[in-house]
Amino acid sequence: MAIPGPASQEVPPAVADHHTTQRFSDICRSVFVQSGIIMAHLDPKLRISAANGPFCDQVGSLPAEVIGRDILDYLHPSMREKFRREFVRLADGHSARFADHVIALGAREEPFEGELTGIAVRGSASARVEVIVVLLRPSGAGSPKVASARDKLFSPVHASVLEGVAAGESTVQLASRLFLSRGGIEYHVASLLRKMKVSNRPALISKGYALGVFAVGEWPPRVRPEFIAS
Numbered sequence: 001m002a003i004p005g006p007a008s009q010e011v012p013p014a015v016a017d018h019h020t021t022q023r024f025s026d027i028c029r030s031v032f033v034q035s036g037i038i039m040a041h042l043d044p045k046l047r048i049s050a051a052n053g054p055f056c057d058q059v060g061s062l063p064a065e066v067i068g069r070d071i072l073d074y075l076h077p078s079m080r081e082k083f084r085r086e087f088v089r090l091a092d093g094h095s096a097r098f099a100d101h102v103i104a105l106g107a108r109e110e111p112f113e114g115e116l117t118g119i120a121v122r123g124s125a126s127a128r129v130e131v132i133v134v135l136l137r138p139s140g141a142g143s144p145k146v147a148s149a150r151d152k153l154f155s156p157v158h159a160s161v162l163e164g165v166a167a168g169e170s171t172v173q174l175a176s177r178l179f180l181s182r183g184g185i186e187y188h189v190a191s192l193l194r195k196m197k198v199s200n201r202p203a204l205i206s207k208g209y210a211l212g213v214f215a216v217g218e219w220p221p222r223v224r225p226e227f228i229a230s
Contacts, residue, residue, distance in 0.1 A: 037052075037054065037135060037137075038052070038054045038055045038058050038135065038136040038137065038138075039051070039052050039054070039055055039133065039134065039135055039136075040052070040055045040066075040071065040133075040134045040136075041131050041132070041133060041134070042071055042087070042131065042132040042133075042134060043131070043132075044091040044128075044129060044130070044132070045091075046070055046071050046072065046084075046087050046088075046091065046132070047068055047069065047070055047071075048066050048067055048068065048069050048070075048071055049067065049131070050067070051063060051066045051067065055136065058104075058106055058107075058136065058138070059074050059104075059105070059106055059107065060106060060107025060108060071087065071134060072084055072087075073105075074104055074105050075102060075103070075104050075105065075116075076102075076103040076104065076105060076111050076212050077212070077215070077224040077226045077227075078103065078212035078213065078214060078215055078224060079102055079103055079104075079212075080215075081215050081218060082100075083100075083102065083116070086098045086100070086118060087118060087132065090118050090119075090120040090129065090132050091120070091129055091132060092129075093120065093122075093127070093128070093129055095120065096119070096120050097117070097118065097119050097120070098117070098118050099115060099116070099117040099118075100115070100116060101113070101114075101115060101116075102114055102115065102116040102136075103212060104116070104136065111212075112138050112139075113138070113139045114136055114137050114138040114139050115136075115137045115139070116134065116135070116136050116137075117134070117135040117136075117137075118132055118133070118134055118135075119132065119133040119134075119135070120132055121133060152227060152228065152229040152230075153195070153213060153227045153228075154213075154223060154227055154228050154229065155228070155229055156228055156229075157178070157188060158188060158191065158192055158195075159223040159227075159228045160178055161174060161178070161185065161188045161189060161192065162192055162204070162208060162213075162223055163220065163221050163222060163223055164177065164178070165189065165192075165201050165204060165205060166205045166208060166214065166220075166221035167219075167220040167221055171185045171186060171189075189201070189204075192204055196208070196211075205221075208221075208223075212224075213227045
C-alpha cells in the first residue's frame, strides 16, 4: 500500500501574486518611512498625495500643509516649466523615469540645489500611471546664488528691456518695440548693469540666468512674473 506523500505546498497563482504585491508594498512603505530619503508621492495631476518626514523637514512644512500642494510649488520659479514638462510626460505614460539637476525651495523659501528624480508607477490592474514617486537629494553645496521669488527685482520696463537684451535685440529694435528713445533704452540698460553688478550686456544675460530670473527652456527669454514689481 502506497504511503501518501506530504500535502502539496503549491500556492495558487492569485494568492502568490497577492503575497508578492504585499511584500513589495511593505518594502516600499519601509523605505518611504524609515530610509531618511527625501520622498513624496504625486497623483497624476502632480499634487502631493504623501510626503515622508524628511521631505516635510526639507521644505519646512507640516504634513497637513504639504498634502494636496502642487510639487512645482517647491521648485524655484525658473525651474517650474521645465519640470512640469517632465512630470507631465511621466503622468501621460510617455516616460518611465527622469533625473535632473534642480533648484528647489526649502524652509522659508530658501533655494537649494540638488538632484530630483521622478518615477512613474503603474497600477497592477491597469496600464495607467497611478503614482509618481519623487526623490530629492540635496547637493550639500550650500544655497545657490539665485534670487528668491520674494524679491521684486525689476520694474515692468526693466523686465522688458532685460528680455529684449537676452533675445539679442539691438538698442534701435528695443526702442522701436518699447516706444522709447535710444537714450531711454541706454539709460535702462545702464541701470540694469548697476543693479546686477555686471559691466556689459553678455554678462547681464548670464547673470540673469545664473540668478534664475529667466524661465528655463523658454524662447524668447521671459523674466518670471514673480520677480517683477507690480
